[in-house]
Amino acid sequence: MDLYFSPLACSMATRIALYEAGLDCNYVRVDTKTKRVADGSDFLAVNPMGQVPVVRTDDGERLTENTAILQYVAGLKPEAGLAPQEGFQRHRLQQWLAFITSELHKAVFSPLFSPNSPEGAKAFARQCAEQRFAYLNDALDGREFLLDRFTVADAYLTTVLNWANSTGIDLGKWPAVQAYFDRLRKWPSVARAMAEEFALYRNGKAPQTAA
Numbered sequence: 001m002d003l004y005f006s007p008l009a010c011s012m013a014t015r016i017a018l019y020e021a022g023l024d025c026n027y028v029r030v031d032t033k034t035k036r037v038a039d040g041s042d043f044l045a046v047n048p049m050g051q052v053p054v055v056r057t058d059d060g061e062r063l064t065e066n067t068a069i070l071q072y073v074a075g076l077k078p079e080a081g082l083a084p085q086e087g088f089q090r091h092r093l094q095q096w097l098a099f100i101t102s103e104l105h106k107a108v109f110s111p112l113f114s115p116n117s118p119e120g121a122k123a124f125a126r127q128c129a130e131q132r133f134a135y136l137n138d139a140l141d142g143r144e145f146l147l148d149r150f151t152v153a154d155a156y157l158t159t160v161l162n163w164a165n166s167t168g169i170d171l172g173k174w175p176a177v178q179a180y181f182d183r184l185r186k187w188p189s190v191a192r193a194m195a196e197e198f199a200l201y202r203n204g205k206a207p208q209t210a211a
């Protein structure tokens, strides 16, 4: 399997899931700014959206979209428990994946990161953050994980919360969110992925946007 990734971008959630599941992968670095793969080839030929993550499966299928990729990886090793395979908890997992991708990643962080989004869009994103993080804070209060154990939703949420500092979002306003992030960033698969991708990010030739 190949994972097209960019250091500290949302593709880090898939790296966390792969580490958690103990699955091998070929990590292919992409510069999302120039749309070039590390070998110089055109990333738009891999994903016309120009976005990471992309997974190329061992069968040659290409899969995009965090929520689909994370569930795909979880399904490769069901015994790792990264996604409830059936029952209502499966829907609960999908609820959180959808919330993270649409309400946090795209509504809050993407406009804050984008050099092309006007100040009005950034101000609206900061306004959206208040309600979204208050909701998340209530949901996380008294809980260790989003579900009853570490799942791919936690892999995605920690990846997204990792952008708060660099976008001026003070997680300290939401104590349960802050406590969750402080705890989860020390979770072995998360800590490993963050340390490795931070080193790659710092050593990158060109700065890259995260979200």
Ligand SMILES: N[C@@H](CCC(=O)N[C@@H](CS)C(=O)NCC(=O)O)C(=O)O
Pocket: 009, 010, 011, 032, 049, 050, 051, 052, 053, 064, 065, 066, 067, 101, 210, 211
């Ligand atoms: N809808 C996509 C969005 C992925 C996405 O936003 N990726 C960002 C990195 S976090 C990216 O590649 N941005 C570069 C760009 O949009 O040009 C998904 O959920 O996988």
